[in-house]
Amino acid sequence: MIQVLRQDSDGSGTQLLLHPPRALSARQFVQLFAALAGLMVFAAGLAWLSGNRLAPVFALLHGFLVAAALRACWRSSNRREEIRVGPDCVEVIPAA
Structure with missing residues (x-):
């Protein structure tokens, strides 16, 4: 997502904030993992x-891997x- 923070009135400079869009809220994220x-x-x-006696062990391991990937x-x-x-320049600054 691109958010325009400031644009100079004479058109010589612009300040933008870029951040990836989130498709899910924190609650939806937990609900998705619970369903999976x-x-x-x-x-x-x-x-x-x-x-298959080892299926629950592999499912548990897979659950931890999916949780780590989603996190x-x-x-x-x-x-x-x-x-x-x-x-005369373009600056890219990682924001906190």
Whole structure:
């Protein structure tokens, strides 16, 4: 997402704030993971009933991997960059 912070009245400079869009709120993120974990547990239960005794272990491991990946994606959306465009230079500054 691009947000215009400031634009000089004479048109010689602009200041922009860039940050990745978030498709989910924190609550929706937790709900998504809960739904995915529920499906993994259900599938592992069916596999266990059909004779695959290691399915719950692999489902648990897979759940941790999916949680770590979703958390990394969520945390990476906190990045922001400020871009200042002037008549003779362009500056890109990582914002906190």
